[in-house]
Amino acid sequence: MKITGTTEILDDPQALAARAADVIADVLRGCAAPFRLCLSGGSTPRGAYNLLSGRNDLDWDCTELFFGDERFVPHDNADSNYRMARESLLAGGTVHPRALLAMPTDGTPQSCADAYEEILRQQYGASLLDPAVPLFDLMLLGLGPDGHTASLIPGQPVLQERTRWAAPVPQGRDEVRLTLTYPALESSKLTLFLVAGADKAQAVARVRSGDASLPAGALQPSGDVIWLLDRAAAGG
Numbered sequence: 001m002k003i004t005g006t007t008e009i010l011d012d013p014q015a016l017a018a019r020a021a022d023v024i025a026d027v028l029r030g031c032a033a034p035f036r037l038c039l040s041g042g043s044t045p046r047g048a049y050n051l052l053s054g055r056n057d058l059d060w061d062c063t064e065l066f067f068g069d070e071r072f073v074p075h076d077n078a079d080s081n082y083r084m085a086r087e088s089l090l091a092g093g094t095v096h097p098r099a100l101l102a103m104p105t106d107g108t109p110q111s112c113a114d115a116y117e118e119i120l121r122q123q124y125g126a127s128l129l130d131p132a133v134p135l136f137d138l139m140l141l142g143l144g145p146d147g148h149t150a151s152l153i154p155g156q157p158v159l160q161e162r163t164r165w166a167a168p169v170p171q172g173r174d175e176v177r178l179t180l181t182y183p184a185l186e187s188s189k190l191t192l193f194l195v196a197g198a199d200k201a202q203a204v205a206r207v208r209s210g211d212a213s214l215p216a217g218a219l220q221p222s223g224d225v226i227w228l229l230d231r232a233a234a235g236g
Helices: 013-028 043-053 081-087 109-124 182-186 198-208
Strands: 006-010 035-039 063-067 069-071 136-141 166-169 177-180 188-195 224-230
Touching: 006 013, 013 035, 013 043, 013 136, 013 188, 013 224, 043 081, 043 188, 063 081, 069 081, 109 166, 109 177, 198 224
Parallel strands: 006 224, 035 063, 035 136, 136 188, 188 224
Antiparallel strands: 069 177, 166 177
């Protein structure tokens, strides 16, 4: 299935981050609790988070913040997505979410994935996902040159997982990862892809065409999709 949706092409990563901040702000306005926003790591989302942290026109009280993936490192580690969110989105003093739900990293990778899945189920209020009731209101995703999104890494067993909502990814990168699985990542009212860089242009084209041999290409979002691309990622 093609992952097309709406596409906007911005001049550069800075313009992309600014547009992403505006889209997120527009979705947040008038939200009702709980509004579940799943954050992505990476430099492009960080630029958007920095811009959002300086805005005082948004009410974050309704928002529960989750994470699509995490490196299995302490939360104060420089590589932690949780730390990145605290140093960007939450650093300006204007963003006060209803909840900030980090992926735990203080046990084994499997026990931490189990714990985060239980958090998701408790916040969702059920142990099975209902296609008519998305888990998230807004899902932020990136895309790697190898076609990975979140930590759905090529060649890893997590790509076959269709029951669990969170899982460890012990191989495929220098460090162990934790990630949401396809069922959880797909269950969102709106999915916002943020992609910058010429090295990702081929992956963008293949994923958007529905190339399921790439991890992101096998994703089947249940809601609307918006692609924000800089000109390099869009292939010029």
